[in-house]
Amino acid sequence: MPDDKVKGPASYFPSIEKTYGRPIADWQAVVRAAYPARHMDLVALLKTEHGLGHGHANAVVAHTLAQDGLK
Numbered sequence: 341m342p343d344d345k346v347k348g349p350a351s352y353f354p355s356i357e358k359t360y361g362r363p364i365a366d367w368q369a370v371v372r373a374a375y376p377a378r379h380m381d382l383v384a385l386l387k388t389e390h391g392l393g394h395g396h397a398n399a400v401v402a403h404t405l406a407q408d409g410l411k
Contacts, residue, residue: 349399371404
């Protein structure tokens, strides 16, 4: 029986969407609009300008950078 449980940064996505009321695609667009930037600068952007918690911001950034082949 395969393990279909979501792991890694994407495991935070349901909580992020529920907590902040926006789909992950919106948060990824915010991250991509700030390219080029370093990982922690992108995390700081989500935290300071959009109010995300550190873990949530880090998950969005890590997943987006990995999707875009930048990590």
